[in-house]
Amino acid sequence: MQSPRAEARVTVAPRTGTLMRLMGMGIGALILAAGMAKAEEGIIKSHGYSYFGNLDYPADFKHLDYVNPDAPKGGEMALAASGTFDNLNPYTVKGRSGALTTLQYDSLIDSTVNEVGQYYGLLAESLEYDEGRNWVIFHMRPEATFWDGTPVTAEDVVYSHTLFITQGLPSYAQAVSHMVTGAEALDDHTVKFTFNPDVSRRSLIETVGNTPVFSKAWFEADESRRLDEPRYEVAVGSGPYKLDSYDVNRRIVYKRRDDYWAKDLPINVGRHNYDTIRIEYFADQTASFEGFKAGEYTFRIESDAKVWATSYDFPKLSEGLVVKEEIADQSAPSPSGFVFNLGKPQLADKSVREALALAFNFEWVNESLLFGLSTQRSSFVEGTHLEAKDVPKDGELTFLNGLGDVVPSEVLTTPVSASHTSKSERLRDRRNLRKAAKMLDAAGWPVGEDKLRRNAAGETLKIEIPYATSIPETTATMIETYVQNLQALGVDAKAEKVDPSQFTLRQRERDYDMVYSARYGSFLSTGGGLTQMYGSKEAAFSLFNPAGLASPLVDAIIEASFETTNQADQDAALMALDRALRYEFFVVPDGYVPNYWVSYFDMYEHPENMPKFALGWLDLWWVNPEKEVELKAKGALR
Numbered sequence: 001m002q003s004p005r006a007e008a009r010v011t012v013a014p015r016t017g018t019l020m021r022l023m024g025m026g027i028g029a030l031i032l033a034a035g036m037a038k039a040e041e042g043i044i045k046s047h048g049y050s051y052f053g054n055l056d057y058p059a060d061f062k063h064l065d066y067v068n069p070d071a072p073k074g075g076e077m078a079l080a081a082s083g084t085f086d087n088l089n090p091y092t093v094k095g096r097s098g099a100l101t102t103l104q105y106d107s108l109i110d111s112t113v114n115e116v117g118q119y120y121g122l123l124a125e126s127l128e129y130d131e132g133r134n135w136v137i138f139h140m141r142p143e144a145t146f147w148d149g150t151p152v153t154a155e156d157v158v159y160s161h162t163l164f165i166t167q168g169l170p171s172y173a174q175a176v177s178h179m180v181t182g183a184e185a186l187d188d189h190t191v192k193f194t195f196n197p198d199v200s201r202r203s204l205i206e207t208v209g210n211t212p213v214f215s216k217a218w219f220e221a222d223e224s225r226r227l228d229e230p231r232y233e234v235a236v237g238s239g240p241y242k243l244d245s246y247d248v249n250r251r252i253v254y255k256r257r258d259d260y261w262a263k264d265l266p267i268n269v270g271r272h273n274y275d276t277i278r279i280e281y282f283a284d285q286t287a288s289f290e291g292f293k294a295g296e297y298t299f300r301i302e303s304d305a306k307v308w309a310t311s312y313d314f315p316k317l318s319e320g321l322v323v324k325e326e327i328a329d330q331s332a333p334s335p336s337g338f339v340f341n342l343g344k345p346q347l348a349d350k351s352v353r354e355a356l357a358l359a360f361n362f363e364w365v366n367e368s369l370l371f372g373l374s375t376q377r378s379s380f381v382e383g384t385h386l387e388a389k390d391v392p393k394d395g396e397l398t399f400l401n402g403l404g405d406v407v408p409s410e411v412l413t414t415p416v417s418a419s420h421t422s423k424s425e426r427l428r429d430r431r432n433l434r435k436a437a438k439m440l441d442a443a444g445w446p447v448g449e450d451k452l453r454r455n456a457a458g459e460t461l462k463i464e465i466p467y468a469t470s471i472p473e474t475t476a477t478m479i480e481t482y483v484q485n486l487q488a489l490g491v492d493a494k495a496e497k498v499d500p501s502q503f504t505l506r507q508r509e510r511d512y513d514m515v516y517s518a519r520y521g522s523f524l525s526t527g528g529g530l531t532q533m534y535g536s537k538e539a540a541f542s543l544f545n546p547a548g549l550a551s552p553l554v555d556a557i558i559e560a561s562f563e564t565t566n567q568a569d570q571d572a573a574l575m576a577l578d579r580a581l582r583y584e585f586f587v588v589p590d591g592y593v594p595n596y597w598v599s600y601f602d603m604y605e606h607p608e609n610m611p612k613f614a615l616g617w618l619d620l621w622w623v624n625p626e627k628e629v630e631l632k633a634k635g636a637l638r
Helices: 154-167 170-179 204-209 216-220 285-293 305-310 350-357 362-368 394-401 409-413 430-442 473-488 500-509 529-534 552-562 567-584 625-633
Strands: 037-040 043-046 048-050 076-082 109-111 118-121 124-130 135-140 180-187 190-195 241-247 251-256 276-282 299-301 322-328 337-340 462-468 492-498 514-517 587-589 595-601
Touching: 048 204, 076 285, 076 299, 109 204, 118 124, 124 204, 135 154, 135 204, 154 170, 154 180, 154 190, 154 216, 170 180, 170 204, 170 529, 180 204, 190 204, 276 285, 285 299, 305 473, 337 350, 350 430, 362 473, 394 409, 394 567, 409 567, 462 473, 462 500, 462 514, 473 492, 473 514, 492 500, 529 552, 529 567, 552 567
Parallel strands: 076 276, 462 492
Antiparallel strands: 037 043, 043 124, 048 118, 109 118, 124 135, 135 190, 180 190, 241 251, 251 276, 299 595, 322 595, 337 514, 337 587
16 A cells, blocks of 8 residues: 555655565465464464565564664754645645654554565554454554654554545545544553455555554644645644754754654664754756755765766865765666656557657666666666566466466567667657657547648647756756657657646646656555556556556456465566556656765764665664764864
8 A cells, every 4th residue: 555655755856766665465374483472262373474474573572673773863964856836734635745754653563675465563562463364453562652652552543544545645535544444542552453354465464554544633723624625734743853944945944853753673773873864956957966965965966967977076075075876776676757647548559658658768868867877768667577578488388377367478479578779879769760650640649731730620639748947957958858759759748747736736626647667666566556556446646656557457457466375376466467568658768877975074873784665764774973073173064
């Protein structure tokens, strides 16, 4: 299940290839000695949860393996964000919320970033559930408190759950209200969720366990307070940070809570190390980079290959005051690219989409704009063991054959769709454009006397691609040059630069023909999040499905993946899903970078053994106080 946190996440200087880790595993198979135990017949009691029952940490674990348990507390993490914000409610369906507001809220369980699908207690000390996953009971920690000093109770959990299904994002609300038939507080610190017997057992426990918990009393004190409305007033939470100050469109500051109730829990040892987290807002990426060089903020995740390759030659770097580092990223790259709006009639024909894709010259973009630093992508799980290859075989073939007639014959007999290749010498690859022209002619879009392609009704082949003014210059140039190639084909194409707030609104309303997007996520396990991104039920309105993909083939694969009961069968299903998504052809893939590009003032340090699936700059890194003093003495910090 796609978390309610997901829409609220603001990527501060986003990198290429971020892993969107799906929540949601499902029915358990093995209860291992790692800490899960059957206390009574048919009832499983544990300090954590995972689909296959494999928890890497026992009940008495001291800290996560990838943290520095002795990391010093103190200092500041100062970051940048581009664009604007008009409220501080991360869950509103209107406006543009400020960065990192979700730091203020805890949930019943918390996931790790070194394993897939493992969750350990946070607000919940333990949980129990029947083998059929018909219900789950969370036993909460009585010491948990909100920042106003009031206890976090089971009533707060139930109230928060209800808020998300009555006022939350429509795709999340619809999915969860169908999954969960009951939520009740058994006593002050015990909460029970009951699940619909007619839905898959996947994603149930982790979905309700990952819901942020708010203070019921805070919402009820003022009837105008809603989850879905923009506001600067922050709902009371129990998380490690609390809003300290803000200046609209300029700055947001969060302060670590000295009284944070969970700071010494094993799941939090070595984490949440900064006294303050500050976000500085800039109009665009150019202004942001200049701000970094001037020391207006101190940690930058680079997303622009041109800047990374050519602009890191400023004095503070050459003097050793700033560090430039590449850190390996082991997660599957985000399946970003140019997304077709499948609700537009001119894009309903897959052959039209395939023809338009041929106008994108990745090789030229990589050499001319990205300095050869990007790698072309075809798969939704590129570079992982789940990536579909050639034609189906072995377990994947068995899985697909078991789905029956919903699987087109060409999926079984034709090699999986792969990104086309182009010549890098010039923007227009004439061979690909000639091929695209023939495909568009055959699809009923010939070139008219005005040199524009029109259908039998005289309508032009219109493609409008909006993008935000705050995106990196390189990305904007990539969009503009793609449009130039589309225009060369006779397509009535236009790239439209809009302010960030307008772009956010157009994304939500799906007001585009194509959009450059990274909203789709890769997947290493199955779960309800797949239906929100790729399923038909929420296709008309899901913010996580910008194409509006609604495919019976994809639906059948996702549903069947929920029924797998071992790792091999699950992997076969997800490989088939990758194949099907590529068959449907709703994204023109761009490239990815297999490393995080980071630069920072030389006072930050990170664990020696970094986790597989996260950079962890917000909660795993720390400030070396001696280095901080030295930088201040040299006048490097403002």
